[in-house]
Amino acid sequence: HSKNTGRNASNLFRDGLNALIEKRRALQADLEKALEQDELELYYQPRTNAQTLDIRSYEALLRWNHPERGIVSPVEFIPVAEACGLIIDIDTWVFREACKAATNQLKGAHISVNLSPLQFQQKDFVEKFETILRETGADPSQLELELTEGMLVEDDIRGLSIMKMLKTLGLSLALDDFGTGYSSLSYLSKYPFDTIKIDRSFVAALGHEDNAVAILKAIIGLGAGLGMKIVAEGVETVEEAVFLRLNGCDQLQGYLIGKPLPIDLVICDAPQDKVAAILALEAQKFTD
Numbered sequence: 001h002s003k004n005t006g007r008n009a010s011n012l013f014r015d016g017l018n019a020l021i022e023k024r025r026a027l028q029a030d031l032e033k034a035l036e037q038d039e040l041e042l043y044y045q046p047r048t049n050a051q052t053l054d055i056r057s058y059e060a061l062l063r064w065n066h067p068e069r070g071i072v073s074p075v076e077f078i079p080v081a082e083a084c085g086l087i088i089d090i091d092t093w094v095f096r097e098a099c100k101a102a103t104n105q106l107k108g109a110h111i112s113v114n115l116s117p118l119q120f121q122q123k124d125f126v127e128k129f130e131t132i133l134r135e136t137g138a139d140p141s142q143l144e145l146e147l148t149e150g151m152l153v154e155d156d157i158r159g160l161s162i163m164k165m166l167k168t169l170g171l172s173l174a175l176d177d178f179g180t181g182y183s184s185l186s187y188l189s190k191y192p193f194d195t196i197k198i199d200r201s202f203v204a205a206l207g208h209e210d211n212a213v214a215i216l217k218a219i220i221g222l223g224a225g226l227g228m229k230i231v232a233e234g235v236e237t238v239e240e241a242v243f244l245r246l247n248g249c250d251q252l253q254g255y256l257i258g259k260p261l262p263i264d265l266v267i268c269d270a271p272q273d274k275v276a277a278i279l280a281l282e283a284q285k286f287t288d
């Protein structure tokens, strides 16, 4: 009897696995067509100056307008694109689109672009990006590449030299999702990052976990000491914004200020009601 149950369970497992593999294969086939058929689109999310609350900076975030499924999240399709290598062409497309925006609708603004580890490993990648900069005429100082800790291994000489070449092109470099990897501190001293993006899990912990205040203050202090710009990701509440402002964080990014939007809809100023709410709570903290 128990043997029978075991077999049923393993059949179920196998069926489930096959369904998953099938779904992934279908997604990959669709994704291959997506680039040619113009189904990919960049959304832009504001990164506001924490002190003035001005918006001069945006992160480009990829969206896939699937003909049947509607908008598919990058969380779902980027792992598939990475597994089949398509991410290289996709990220090249993303960089070109961002460069075009930098000379157009987002002229004068700062734009950050996410980079896949696979792209970072390509031999011709720096040359390719240099060509795109030249062809689009984008000002490299407007563009920042967001890397993650996982892209670099301990004492990564090759990674370091690629980063230096990118900086020579005039691009800036951000360390994304800071605090979620293994060797955060050594990365900061070894590699020439301009910006640290504090992972949103630390911001979300404010008001819920005892250590959140100490950790956030320490990261902001560390960035300031190293001369790096500090961006907080995932800022959703007025309380979080006030805490980060008062503690010297440089930029705020999150749903409070704005969700990622298509380029024609992305607003150029911080929403006045949010700014007023932030300033009111801050004033109250000083009179309390």
Ligand code: C2E
Pocket (backbone or CB within 6 Å): 045, 060, 061, 062, 073, 074, 075, 078, 087, 091, 094, 114, 115, 116, 146, 176, 177, 200, 233, 234, 235, 236, 253, 254, 255, 256, 260
């Ligand atoms: P990421 O680079 O850390 O981007 C931030 C993610 O947090 C975005 O998710 C953004 O929509 C979301 N977010 C922003 N503010 C808030 C907030 O206040 N609350 C919450 N809960 N979430 C917020 P998205 O757009 O789904 O992108 C997910 C990840 O996919 C990105 O994480 C990035 O790692 C990757 N990705 C997106 N676009 C690209 C791309 O063009 N190339 C590559 N290689 N990866 C990309």
Ligand code: MG
Pocket (backbone or CB within 6 Å): 059, 114, 146, 176
């Ligand atoms: Mg990012």
Ligand code: MG
Pocket (backbone or CB within 6 Å): 176, 177, 197, 199, 200, 233
């Ligand atoms: Mg991030």
Ligand code: MG
Pocket (backbone or CB within 6 Å): 148, 176, 177
């Ligand atoms: Mg990320």
